[in-house]
Every structure is written in C-alpha cells, then in structure tokens.
Amino acid sequence: MLEEKLISKKKPAYPVSKRLDTYLEHYSRKSEIPVFYEDLLRFSGSVVVYDSHDEDTLWIRVFYSDSDRAEIDLSLKKVYSILHSDGSDSIIAYLNVDAVDYCTFGNSKPFRIKIRNILNDNFTYFYVKKTDASRVYGLELEHMLSPYNLNFLVYKDTLIEEHIAGIPGDIFIKEFLPKCTESEKSQLAKEFVKFNERCMIRLLGDMRSYNYVIVPTHDFDHVVYKIRAIDFDQQSYEGKLNVYRPQFFKENFKMVELVRNKLQRYSVDQYKVEERSIVAKRILSYGDRIAELVDICRADHVSIRENVALLKMQIYDLTLDLNFKKCKTMGEILTLALDFVKRNYENISMKQIIENKIKIQ
Template identity: 80%
Template sequence: MSEEKLMSKKKPAYPVSEALDGYLEHYSRKIEIPIFYDDLLRFSGSVVVYDKNDEDTLWVRAYYSEFDRKEIDDSLKKVYSILLSDGSDNIHQYLNVDAVDFCTFGNSKPFRIKIRNVLNDNFTYFYIKKTDASRIYGLELEHMLSPYNLNFLVYKDTLIEEHIAGIPGDEFIKNNLPKCTPREKAQLAKEFVKFNERCMIRLLGDMRSYNYVIVPTHDFDHVVYKIRAIDFDQQCFEGKLKVYRPQFFKENYQMVELVRSKLTHDSVDQYKLEERSMVAKRILSSGNRIKKLRAICKTDEISTPDNIAMLREQIEVLTMDMDFQNCKTMGEVLDLALNFVRRNYEDVSVKQIIEHNIKINS
C-alpha cells in the first residue's frame, strides 16, 4: 500500500495546551532558551549537503550574514550548554558551531546543529524544530515506554531535541543488511517484531525506514542490534491502524521478509508477548508521570474527528474491547489502549501466581 493511501498528505502542527505546558515545566522540560526556530530561518544563503557517495541528503547548509552569525553562534552554544551541561557559559570557549543544516523534507523541517569541541575535535548534534503537541507526546511516551531515555527542551514555539545516534534504517537496509550473518539477521528480525509491536501499542505512526535508526552494540563475540525511533511527528494522529505498524510500509519490506524467513509464527508471538509485557511494566513503573501525561492527552486536540472515529473502530475490532466506542479524543484512544495492555499483563500475572500457589499447596 502506498503512503498516499495509507497516510494523510499533511499533518497540522497542534499547539501546546496550558495543561501540557504546565506538565513540561513540572518535569523540567520547559526552560528558557536564547534562540527560536524562526531566528534560524533568517539565513542569507545555502548549499546542498551531499553524502559520501555524492547523493543529495535533502539537507542544505545554511549561511548567515556576518552580523547575524555571531549572535546565532553564541545562542546555539548556550542552547548546547542548557541541553547537555549545566547551562553556564564556562564551556563556550571550547565550542565551535561547525554547521547549521536545514531539512527541506518532511513535516517538521528541522535545523540540525553540529557543535564541535575544539580541544579534541569531538562533535555533537542537536535539532531545533517548531513545537508540536503531537511530537511532544511522542517524545515523552518514548522516554517512558521504550528502553531509551530522551533529552529535549521546549520554550514557547521552539523544540530542542538531542541527536539519537545510529545508522539510518534505509541506509542500513541498503548497505549493511546484505553483509549481516544469518545469526545477526535472525536477531534483527526479532528486534523488528518488537519495534513493530511497541509502535502499535503506543500509537507512534510513520515508522518508515528513514524514521528509525539501527544501533549496533558489540557484545563479546557478536553484534547486538537495536531499533530506535527518531521521528515522533506522527504520534496519535492518523486514523488507520496500519500507520502505527511499521510492517505495512513498503520501505520496510526487506525487514518484513527477514521476519518471514528467520522466525517461526510461535517465535513472533513470543516476541510480541515479551514486548507487550515490557511496555506494561514500564507503564506501571512510570507511576504518576505517565498518569498525568495521559490525563492531559485525553483532553487535548491532536487529531481530527474522522481519524478518531476510524482508529477507535479498528482497534475495537483488534482488541474486541467495546469500551473504545466511547472514545471522543485520540488521547482517550491512547489511554484505553495502554490500559488494555497493562490490564492483560496484570491478569496474566495474577493467574500465574494463583496457579503457582495451587501447585505448592496440592
């Protein structure tokens, strides 16, 4: 199925509500920063950024007038210090803004900032985007419900995100996957099943291969691969359930084929159950934080009435849970979906305890 049929052509940016703004301030996500997204749009010229194979990356390198450049560089160093250090100016003398790149593709049209430490030539990236409530919910849910923590800041209409390191999924599939050993391919298949399940549970959409990265980790005598989402624009917006399942995007066809060739149906079911259990445990361990976020999301406008009606019907068919019929907002659909996963996990856990006690006492 093509993306035009699967997804809306353009997703609107939703404003941050007063309740969500208070949540961000409470959890130290809202911090005053010295530069806004619109400030970076004042570049006076740009050149195309090519990769090592001389192919267009869809990023352009922005150039600023001499007057603007000094102010922008100082502000970007300050943002770096706030995001990754203690916010002081002491480290500015050791930093250099090597590049400000602008992405011409996709909804968020981010700026990518490259900061270099002049003492050792190590460099770090971070991103500056327009604030969107959907994206913020996506980042927070990733922080709480995935195996990974995320660092980001919000101030008025500007969002600062740290860089998530890894090999872009499309590049990995094209250049690295053919060189993987059978054992590595089987492990990648397992991770894709878990990634697919995690996205569906927390309603993160549009995980085409260029919206996630493959993270290789060397462990003793082999390499372990993990899959991480890097784009959270399509959190809780689309109406079609397939949008929240990476397996249905043509860009992921080779990963789906990997699952078919390397895993049995029983193995796939086992890995799905493992991921649902892990998400349920994270819901429970996140305590009041995720409860507050879900309560705010339930009252927020982050999708269209048509999308809400379509998704609640499709999830009801999948889960056979009639309660989805009563959902009026996309946040209510998300909240009920997370409750469904948690409740099933707790029911199974109670059942296992009872069966264990019966065995002991018999």
C-alpha cells in the same frame, strides 16, 4: 501484505496546551533558551549537502550574514550548554558551531546543529524544530515506554531535541543488511517484531525506514542490534491502524522478509507478548507521571474527528473492547490502548501467581 499511501495528508502542528506546558515545566522539560526556530530562518544563503556517494541528502547547509552569525553562534552554544550541561557559560569558549543544516523534507523542517569541542575535536548534533504537541507527546512516551531515555527542551514555539545516534534504517537495509550473518539477521527480525509491537501499542505512526535507526553494539564476540525511533511527528494522529505498524510500509519490506524467513509463527507471537509485558512494566514503573501525561492528552486535540472515528473502530475490531467505541479524542484511544496492555499483563501475572500457589499446595 504491505500497503502504500498510508499517510493521507500533511499533519498540521498542534499548540501545546496550558496543562501540557505545566507538565513540561514540572518535569524539567521546559527551559528558557536564547534562540528560536524563527531566528534560524533568517539565513542569507545555502548549499546542498551531499552524502559520501554524492547523492542529495535533502539537507541544505545554511549561512548567515556577518551581523547575524556571531549572535546565532553564541545562542546555539548556550542552547548546547542548557541541553547537555549545567547551562552555564563556562564551556562556551571551547565550543564551535561547525554547521547549521536545514531540512525541507517532511513535516517538522528541522535545523540540525553540529557542535564541536575545539580542545579534542569531539562533536555532536542537536535539532531545533517548531513546537508541536503531537511531537512532545511522542517524545515523552518514547522516554517512558521504550528502552531509551530522551533529552529535549521546549520553550514557547521552539523545540530542542538531542541527536539519536545510529545508522538510518534505509541506509542500513541497503548497505549493511546484505553483509549481516544469518544469526544477525535472525536477531534483527526479532527486534523488528518488538519495534513493530511497541509502535502500535503507543500509537507512534509513520515508522518508515528513514524514521528509525539501527544501533549496533559490540558484545563480547558478536554484535547486538537495536531499533530506535527518531521521528515523533506522527504520534496519535492518523486514523488507519496500519500507520502505527511499521510492517505495512513498503520501505520496510526487507525487514518484513527477514521476519518471514527467520522466525516461526510461535516465535513472533512470543516476542509480541514479551514486548507487551515490558511496556506494561514501564507503564507501572512510571506510575503517576505517565498517568498525568495521558490524562492531559485525553483532553487535548491532536488529530481530526474523522481520524479518531476511524481508528477507534479499527482498534475495537482488533480488541473487541467496547470502550474504544466511546472515545472522542486520540488521547482517550491512547489511554485505553495502554490500559488494555497493562490489564492483560496484570491478569496474566495474577493467574500465574494463583497457579503457582496451587502447585505449592
């Protein structure tokens, strides 16, 4: 059953702690950049950006005065070089800033920068946002616990994120899903189950259809679909467990219907186990790095006391692990959630080893 109004209030931005800042520097996530989020707010005019159907995209294209434009353009080209290349000025002469768009919808209010290579007209995007510790934790956890690597930079109060390519979930559900074959719909149902499980395990919230993308990949004679999160604002903040389960957002109703119509209960359980096992393997493979990150998060405050109290009890009801009742921060809940998945995987693996030895004997 889908719920509405799961997101209670607008989430505040949380500062990056000294320990998290040190972590970011150690793992090359921190880099000095020549432009800040606040600099881009100095635009002098704007126009609404419409999509191909003449509908408002909730983005506006901003313009700067002549005195600011040259400086901002050069700074954005340098940011692109730092994010995607070696940070040198050698490629700047071949780059052009085609557009600077600003989104007034949502928490992060990002700027989207379109950079084009003038030699071949290839272009890409990156985003400039205000730094938020929740978002940083979300990006790092996505990098380590999902199948996808992420490239981002943090400097003081500014966060630079690479663009994640794909078809926005809401557009895919409306325009592409009806045209999918029955086999493709079954595959999408499987991917949604795995995506749903992965979000819940690592406490990534608010995965409404416009906060993730569908990535189609052609493989021999068919298309393989994957689901990727693109918004990490609601990492470990809300108190309701269902916020971390995409299946409970009304915007995902069509995807939930796919699961109901295409997958048997046994298959759903199987895919959940598969995803937990994969996440557990990633936790083990990242070892010290993920242990360091969650240890920093344990002592950090990225939510309010009421949310922590509500979430720890709801997860206790699900797992019956008494340790959740003792949690005082979202970081402690996250640590236990990841440990719970890892322990279950290790226990099952050890059980299989023992059983195999008995069979051999």
